Amino acid sequence: MITEIAIVEIVVGKEAEFEVALATAVKTILPQAKGYINFRLTRGIERTNVYTFLINWDTLEDHTIEFRNSDLFVQWRTQIGSFFLNPPQIEHWTTVFKA
């Protein structure tokens, strides 16, 4: 399992509308994606128009190759991309330990 962490800055004033659109997109699109495990949305306390997506995938390639080259990704960005203030900063992580 790997974790995608995306830092996503949203147009100021559009946060509530974005959260609704995202909830729908997560529910309808991601479960169709190969290797998708689960999703968590957090909102910034210091920067309230910035969100993190924490998305668990079976493998890195399930996200970077399978999902990004699929029609699902087109649907995903169609439903939420207009809220983005700039391109999301996305990196992938492996869990070393939990305590």
Next chain:
Amino acid sequence: MITEIAIVEIVVGKEAEFEVALATAVKTILPQAKGYINFRLTRGIERTNVYTFLINWDTLEDHTIEFRNSDLFVQWRTQIGSFFLNPPQIEHWTTVFKA
């Protein structure tokens, strides 16, 4: 509950030593901190000397006021600070939803 996410860049070549020191620091120091819930360490796939600390706290102030002004914070930075390549980037987040 709030989540602290810290992006921590480590001196290249010191990653294994850092992980050992951090595991000890997490185990011995954090459970003494008021409001501390749990800790997860992830390591970057794209940038292998970069880690995220995902730390859950009862309240923002448990981290930013209570912990940072405590002797525990001095111990924490003493045990792991020498591995940092630069000051960690730290922000706090509230969970909006999980799916």
